[in-house]
Amino acid sequence: MANTKLSLYxxxxxxxxxxxxxxxxxxxxxxxxFAALFAWYIRKQHKYITLLLFFLITSILFLSxxxxxxxxxxxxxxxFLHYLLTQAKQKIRALILYSIATILILITAWFIFPxxxxxxxxxxxxxxxxxxxxxxxxxxxxxxxxLNKTGWNLIQTGNTNIGWSDIxxxxxxxxxxxxxxYATSFGWPFNQWLYWWIGSxxxxxxxxxxxxxxxxxxxxxxxxxxxxxxxxAVAISCLVxxxxxxxxxxxxxxxxxxxxxxxxxxxxxIDDKLIRKNALFE
Numbered sequence: 001m002a003n004t005k006l007s008l009y010x011x012x013x014x015x016x017x018x019x020x021x022x023x024x025x026x027x028x029x030x031x032x033x034f035a036a037l038f039a040w041y042i043r044k045q046h047k048y049i050t051l052l053l054f055f056l057i058t059s060i061l062f063l064s065x066x067x068x069x070x071x072x073x074x075x076x077x078x079x080f081l082h083y084l085l086t087q088a089k090q091k092i093r094a095l096i097l098y099s100i101a102t103i104l105i106l107i108t109a110w111f112i113f114p115x116x117x118x119x120x121x122x123x124x125x126x127x128x129x130x131x132x133x134x135x136x137x138x139x140x141x142x143x144x145x146x147l148n149k150t151g152w153n154l155i156q157t158g159n160t161n162i163g164w165s166d167i168x169x170x171x172x173x174x175x176x177x178x179x180x181x182y183a184t185s186f187g188w189p190f191n192q193w194l195y196w197w198i199g200s201x202x203x204x205x206x207x208x209x210x211x212x213x214x215x216x217x218x219x220x221x222x223x224x225x226x227x228x229x230x231x232x233a234v235a236i237s238c239l240v241x242x243x244x245x246x247x248x249x250x251x252x253x254x255x256x257x258x259x260x261x262x263x264x265x266x267x268x269x270i271d272d273k274l275i276r277k278n279a280l281f282e
Contacts, residue, residue, distance in 0.1 A: 026241055027249050029068025032060050034230060034256030037075050041226060041263070057105060064119045067241065071233045076102065078229045135182040144190040144240060150175045151189030154198055161201030170198070188245065192238035195245060212238070215257050227260045 036056040043049040060068045080099060126141045135146050154160075154174050162170060168187025175184050188195055192212075196205040212235055219228035234243065234253055243249035 025063060025065045026067045026237075027243060027246065027252055029060055029063055029065035030071050030234070030237060030243070031252045031256070032056055032063075033068055033071035033075060033233065034252065034259075036060070036072065037079075037226060037230060037256075038259060038263075040079065054101070054105065057102065061106070061116060064116060066119065066123065067237055071237060074233050074236065075229050078225075078232075082225050135179045135184070137184065143184075143186070146179065147171070147175070147184070147186055148189045148191050148194060150178055151191065151194040151198060153178060155194070160197055161204070162198060164199045167195070167199050188242055190240055190242065192242050192244060195242050212244075215261060218261065224260070226263070227257065230256050230260045 036053060039049055039053040039056060043053055057072065060072050076099075123141070126139050129136060129139055130142045130145045136142055150171055154170060157174075159170055159174075171187050171189070172184060176182070189198070193205055193209070196208045200208075213231065215231040216228050219225070219231065234257070237243050244253060
């Protein structure tokens with residue numbers, strides 16, 4: 001509402017819409033995906049939760065952020081697979097109904113929101129422009145490719161464990177070597193593992209990986225499918241973004257993972273006793 005003109009322009013052109021969190025649309029879309037995952041688990045506790053769930057799904061689609069789309073699809077597929085393998089036929093039928101409703105939302109969104117059509121068309125165009133020799137700062141994934149290539153080249157030439165403050169100047173200097181005649185204001189690769197490898201070496205990257213996947217281990221120990229899905233979704237997003245190098249990224253990770261860990265979703269649906277016992281709902 002505070003950016004109506006900008007929103008209308010970006011909506012029609014297929015760009016990601018202005019959002020809260022300092023307009024950090026990528027992290028915000030992941031935040032909404034976590035909220036949708038949590039809403040799925042508590043949907044039977046209050047009548048309005050199911051409506052909230054569909055509102056969150058629609059919001060993620062409307063924002064036109066591909067990272068949010070990917071997170072939502074990953075979580076949905078993982079939930080569907082888990083229910084298919086573990087639940088009774090009655091609950092599988094209910095899940096199928098939810099899946100049909102979600103598919104109908106997707107089809108409707110395709111026709112109603114031009115931003116979705118534009119975003120998909122732009123993505124195919126962007127991928128077609130990826131080149132090893134040229135650089136276009138106006139493209140999204142092509143820029144990611146160029147900067148990740150630069151980061152990988154730094155690692156191959158022994159520029160690792162250089163410290164966080166030296167990543168930006170080293171990236172920009174190497175970028176000019178790989179792409180003569182071009183310069184970039186970006187000072188980091190769009191991959192969390194490359195970022196840690198360059199900044200803290202292979203040992204630091206290993207520690208980061210163990211920390212990132214530790215909730216997955218806890219999830220298996222507790223049979224907490226929600227925690228596993230949330231942690232894996234964040235890890236996959238780190239392949240194309242340095243989500244945990246930003247305050248908002250760390251906050252959404254702690255908020256999402258912590259909430260899923262706190263509730264310990266050992267069952268597909270939380271029972272009333274667990275809700276009543278939890279201090280957050282008292």
